[in-house]
Structure formats: structure tokens, C-alpha cells
């Protein structure tokens with residue numbers, strides 16, 4: 645007797661779609677509009693993973709897994725998926741009067757519209773993020789400014805921590821990462837999510853300590869975690885905050 649089970653792997657061979665996952669969009673959307681599929685070579689079992697921003701749920705499917713089983717799994721977790729996605733914190737745009745934590749301090753956003761200005765000026769001072777602009781939407785200018793603040797702060801912190809263990813940081817970049825807060829290349833280049841600028845101080849400090857500790861240990865061994873704890877100001881609370889509240893960082897702007 646032959647069972648006809650469609651294999652996920654077969655999707656790779658289908659030349660009609662750009663991404664093999666895309667052909668499953670219809671039934672995924674029926675379960676939840678924010679449910680997407682990710683086919684993973686590393687995954688051993690089916691899993692549901694929420695994005696950092698809390699707005700997309702990924703159904704992680706190992707290669708060669710049956711679509712029917714994946715579908716059944718997602719259906720069984722339908723209510724759980726909906727409840728998790730409903731927990732996403734609402735966005736907070738950079739509008740006049742908004743309260744936004746920046747570099748460990750709550751700041752009130754002040755937008756001053758001035759049609760005579762040539763360029764948008766963004767100033768960060770205690771308790772305040774002041775924007776003087778001739779633009780209707782200065783959002784991209786604000787982000788650019790905050791990215792620079794984030795990069796400068798984390799680069800300084802990374803150099804300091806690296807010096808403590810006799811290592812050097814080659815370069816620090818900030819990016820718009822979705823799935824990780826930081827990464828470290830073997831040649832000493834470190835990359836962070838610029839959105840850590842919205843994190844409490846100990847959480848940013850922990851992420852920097854984590855990546856710097858990778859300069860000494862390119863793994864997550866016990867020795868790595870000891871190094872990471874030693875380089876962190878407040879290891880426990882920083883690590884816990886980022887694990888439990890990461891979605892908070894994605895809501896601003």
C-alpha cells in the first residue's frame with residue numbers, strides 16, 4: 645500500500661515559486677495571517693517561533709518533514725498562536741509627546757516644525773529627544789541619529805570590555821536585525837541591533853559583554869558563559885530582560 649505524503653523537500657524542486665515556503669502561504673494564512681513557514685536544515689522537530697517584534701510567528705519545519713504533519717501541528721496550536729501574537733505591544737511612533745526610553749533613560753519626544761530649516765536637527769538631552777525639522781515625517785532622520793548614538797555607545801563599551809581580556813575589536817556595526825541582538829565574527833568584527841538603544845542599560849551591557857566574550861570563546865560553552873558574566877555589569881537581570889522583553893525594543897518608530 646502506498647501512502648501519498650507530500651514531502652517538504654519536493655518544494656525545493658518546484659521552479660514556479662521563488663521560495664519553497666511561499667507555496668504554503670494560503671493554508672498558513674488561514675490559521676493566522678501572521679503565520680509564516682521557515683524550512684530549516686538544522687531543526688530536528690516542528691516548532692513555533694515568535695519574531696522579536698512579536699508580530700510574526702514562524703512555523704519551523706525540518707527538511708523532509710511531511711506537510712500534513714506540519715499543518716496538523718499548526719492547527720492544534722491555533723489558539724496558542726493567536727494568543728501569543730495578540731500579546732505584541734502596540735507600536736509607539738516618534739510623535740510629539742511620546743515617551744521613549746533611550747540609552748537607559750526615559751525621554752519625551754519634542755517635535756518642532758520649522759519650514760525655514762534646511763536640515764533636520766535631532767538632539768538628545770536628559771529627559772528629552774528634540775527634533776527641529778521642516779519635514780512632515782522626520783522618522784528616517786531620527787532613526788539615523790539613534791543608530792549613530794547606538795553605534796558610538798556600544799563601540800565604546802565593546803572596546804572597554806575587550807581590553808579587559810586582552811582582545812581587540814576590529815569594527816562595530818549596527819544593523820536592523822530581526823532575529824539576533826548581536827553577532828561576532830572570528831576576525832573581531834561585531835554587529836549589534838541598533839534597537840538596543842531602547843533597552844535598559846544592563847540589557848545593552850549584557851549583549852555587548854556576550855559578543856565580546858565570543859572574542860575569547862567562539863561557542864556557548866561553560867567557559868564562555870563565565871566570561872560573559874564576568875564582563876557584564878549585571879549579568880542576570882540584563883540577560884533576563886533581553887530574553888523576556890525583546891519585543892519592547894521593536895515597537896518604537
Ligand SMILES: [Zn+2]
Nearest residue numbers: 854858863864
Ligand atoms: Zn552567542
